[in-house]
Amino acid sequence: MKRRYSRQVHVGDVAIGGDAPVSIQSMLNAKTVDVEGCLRQIDELKALGCDLIRLAVPDEDSAVAFGQIVRRSGLPLIADVHYSYKLAHLAIDNGAKKLRMNPGNMTDFSNIKPLAQRMADLGIPVRVGVNGGSLAEKFSGMNEVDALTESALECANAFEANGLKDIVIAIKHSDPMINLEANRKLASMCDYPLHIGVTEAGTLRTGLVKSAIGIGALLMEGIGDTVRVSLSTDIKEEVLAARRILSTLGLREEGVNVVACPTCARTQIDVEALASKIEMICADVRKPLKISVLGCPLNGIGEGKGSDIGIAGGKDKSVLLFDGKVYATVSNDVLLDEFLKLLKRKIDE
Amino acid sequence: MKRRYSRQVHVGDVAIGGDAPVSIQSMLNAKTVDVEGCLRQIDELKALGCDLIRLAVPDEDSAVAFGQIVRRSGLPLIADVHYSYKLAHLAIDNGAKKLRMNPGNMTDFSNIKPLAQRMADLGIPVRVGVNGGSLAEKFSGMNEVDALTESALECANAFEANGLKDIVIAIKHSDPMINLEANRKLASMCDYPLHIGVTEAGTLRTGLVKSAIGIGALLMEGIGDTVRVSLSTDIKEEVLAARRILSTLGLREEGVNVVACPTCARTQIDVEALASKIEMICADVRKPLKISVLGCPLNGIGEGKGSDIGIAGGKDKSVLLFDGKVYATVSNDVLLDEFLKLLKRKIDE
Numbered sequence: 001m002k003r004r005y006s007r008q009v010h011v012g013d014v015a016i017g018g019d020a021p022v023s024i025q026s027m028l029n030a031k032t033v034d035v036e037g038c039l040r041q042i043d044e045l046k047a048l049g050c051d052l053i054r055l056a057v058p059d060e061d062s063a064v065a066f067g068q069i070v071r072r073s074g075l076p077l078i079a080d081v082h083y084s085y086k087l088a089h090l091a092i093d094n095g096a097k098k099l100r101m102n103p104g105n106m107t108d109f110s111n112i113k114p115l116a117q118r119m120a121d122l123g124i125p126v127r128v129g130v131n132g133g134s135l136a137e138k139f140s141g142m143n144e145v146d147a148l149t150e151s152a153l154e155c156a157n158a159f160e161a162n163g164l165k166d167i168v169i170a171i172k173h174s175d176p177m178i179n180l181e182a183n184r185k186l187a188s189m190c191d192y193p194l195h196i197g198v199t200e201a202g203t204l205r206t207g208l209v210k211s212a213i214g215i216g217a218l219l220m221e222g223i224g225d226t227v228r229v230s231l232s233t234d235i236k237e238e239v240l241a242a243r244r245i246l247s248t249l250g251l252r253e254e255g256v257n258v259v260a261c262p263t264c265a266r267t268q269i270d271v272e273a274l275a276s277k278i279e280m281i282c283a284d285v286r287k288p289l290k291i292s293v294l295g296c297p298l299n300g301i302g303e304g305k306g307s308d309i310g311i312a313g314g315k316d317k318s319v320l321l322f323d324g325k326v327y328a329t330v331s332n333d334v335l336l337d338e339f340l341k342l343l344k345r346k347i348d349e
Numbered sequence: 350m351k352r353r354y355s356r357q358v359h360v361g362d363v364a365i366g367g368d369a370p371v372s373i374q375s376m377l378n379a380k381t382v383d384v385e386g387c388l389r390q391i392d393e394l395k396a397l398g399c400d401l402i403r404l405a406v407p408d409e410d411s412a413v414a415f416g417q418i419v420r421r422s423g424l425p426l427i428a429d430v431h432y433s434y435k436l437a438h439l440a441i442d443n444g445a446k447k448l449r450m451n452p453g454n455m456t457d458f459s460n461i462k463p464l465a466q467r468m469a470d471l472g473i474p475v476r477v478g479v480n481g482g483s484l485a486e487k488f489s490g491m492n493e494v495d496a497l498t499e500s501a502l503e504c505a506n507a508f509e510a511n512g513l514k515d516i517v518i519a520i521k522h523s524d525p526m527i528n529l530e531a532n533r534k535l536a537s538m539c540d541y542p543l544h545i546g547v548t549e550a551g552t553l554r555t556g557l558v559k560s561a562i563g564i565g566a567l568l569m570e571g572i573g574d575t576v577r578v579s580l581s582t583d584i585k586e587e588v589l590a591a592r593r594i595l596s597t598l599g600l601r602e603e604g605v606n607v608v609a610c611p612t613c614a615r616t617q618i619d620v621e622a623l624a625s626k627i628e629m630i631c632a633d634v635r636k637p638l639k640i641s642v643l644g645c646p647l648n649g650i651g652e653g654k655g656s657d658i659g660i661a662g663g664k665d666k667s668v669l670l671f672d673g674k675v676y677a678t679v680s681n682d683v684l685l686d687e688f689l690k691l692l693k694r695k696i697d698e
Contacts, residue, residue, distance in 0.1 A: 232612065
């Protein structure tokens, strides 16, 4: 997978673009004025591997709270000020490491200069974030792919013409196919690093499918420097999903990959319960491990060959594999306990 | 999306390959000898849009039960006999419309002729199903992509050389990237219709991501004539996931597409609860509808423009959109009821 060339920008100590690894971001859904609630969410997301976090800054109270959160946050924070130059300056006063602005509701760029110059002086990048659902009125006649790219580039050009080179662009659409086409077009027209994601992807199940297809297809073409999975559910799921997408594509060798079989009439243990339990136990393991949980010896031992730890379930006893080789046959009563011993050994290795 | 050319085969009244729509299949996890349990699962899967169903036939009792299920099933059934010629013949005696055989555990093809000729006479296709976890020993030195394609083509050629032209091939691997590469290679080497899927994709969340990436990438390249999503969970999820993948790619315009926003500090209603409720209510609606559930007026009205029905949530009252236009502003207490009235109107249209 050859990655598209992009200029590199820095959000605090996190690089985006160039040869930086694809970073994971999410957005808090606690109200920004709820400082403790936000800090709790930040800690949770960080533990799961989130690199960057965005907060909405819709008013002055939120900007002040944002400042309090910045001082205690373990990650660089991005302030989403949508269209307001005033809030943009306030967010910078309060320690924002990056701003997100939405050209869809910025009326014009005539007052952009002082902001662009201040951001350039401080090394604070902007994310120009265009969204299919909030395109500026003047693009309404155009086809959506052109409208999204033109709106994004017009705003990015306005920042760059006024002295800011540290620009990330995000184009998002809720239809993964339009999203794909617009990002391909954008990627070919500039060297800005791209933040990718499918917007309003939906609830957990639908959102995972749309995001995996939409984000996955772009990354496979080498497009995308930072990702956000947008799900209408617990935001921890967004980070876990992003990790799964990157790990499926071999772009982030981190965390446990549980391979489990769909059950069939041959299945002799409760694969779903066991695999889910193991996934939960391993959610915050960052070491890259492959674990296979198969319901029958037929595929279980073959599949286990490529795994760090494998389970091939039998009726009363199951086979445990370690480093791809048969390790022991144990009673199903103690299977999980014996597995956990092997897991600990692998993590400590 | 231009589809790869493939010869067409028929499984009962369901066509696979050629210009046939990409069909959805799943595999029962009730024991085949549990006739009533299998029939219940078949009915459930059919209601959700499953076109073809596979059952394991690991022994003679299962073959007899398979026959009882065939007589009462509303869908054509595929018997998975893995390697046994004897069970293959028994399954045909009992009404199998397609057989799945796994070359990984067929010792040789010297006895294939009577089976191939009988299947050709009866118009029963075979699915040659190769699996990364159960490759034949003789391919063990080879790289996996070559091993998977060679094993599949060797077996398909044996059937074809003995008179059976109605052949579907499936190559499955638990690593979506190896799966992708092997299927690309296979697609370029033959005109057999391809059954695609990522094997042992895992539990719901991980499995959805791996399957959407692996299956989605192939379909986007025009490869794949029938799909199975393999998940270690309720098999209904497999059919729903397949539908979501096909619908995301515009390959199956069927069912309700719920666009919902990730919540942020701007959100004024419980988007997740509302969107999930709507998805559940609509799970068996087959009419293609786009429904948007957004948490704020800012994006809600814009996104709703492209929807059949839209909700743009506000603090106490929310905006309902119909055919993309603002329809009414209603109190949140009656929002779901008013939405359901619009849904009924849309379905009846």
